[in-house]
Amino acid sequence: DIQMTQAPSSLSASVGDRVTITCRASQTIAYYLNWYQQKPGRAPNLLISAASRLQSGVPSRFSGSGSGTFFTLTISSLQPEDFATYYCQQSYTTPLTFGGGTKVQIK
């Protein structure tokens, strides 16, 4: 199985900060990497697919990059509604696997 390692597991940031979350795959997954946002008590929501494809309705302050084994999710200017947990997920092969999550908290 492909292991997905996210870093950090949690971070504290202020509104307006630039935040970067990394995701590393245990083997190459080309660009088959997706990012999700989950707020407490809610289902996850797809933010970015195929490493860098922003989903319709997702603010442009979110961006994704990377290929192969290393990927990043960047929030250019953190907003109050962005405080949540973020997960990466590889869709290169089954079993599909998620990273452990990054909880973004208010500083």
Next chain:
Amino acid sequence: QVHLVESGGGVVQPGRSLRLSCVVSGFTGTSYGMHWVRQAPGKGLEWVAIIAYDGSNEYYADSVKGRFTISRDNSKNTLYLQMNSLRREDTAVYYCAETTGSGNSLDVWGQGTTVTVSS
């Protein structure tokens, strides 16, 4: 706008069975596959199973292989997860999700249904 609604969760004793359902409504367009994903209390997301749009292929996480069966009835726009030989570690919120593109991203999610395995 596609809308997914899960049902069937509840409290069940270890070793017993439960069947979850997920009704798909709204404009579905092209569906590449449907999934079940679960989240144990306070934990991260765990992918459980996928079934192709026509039901021709299924894949499972090792943790549920041989115990869980995913199926779909397209005439009823419904996805199922038959869960047998339930264990305490199967306790989780179970989400259904749909892949509407070719990359196996989980594009649309239901709100989840809670399964608690406890004696």
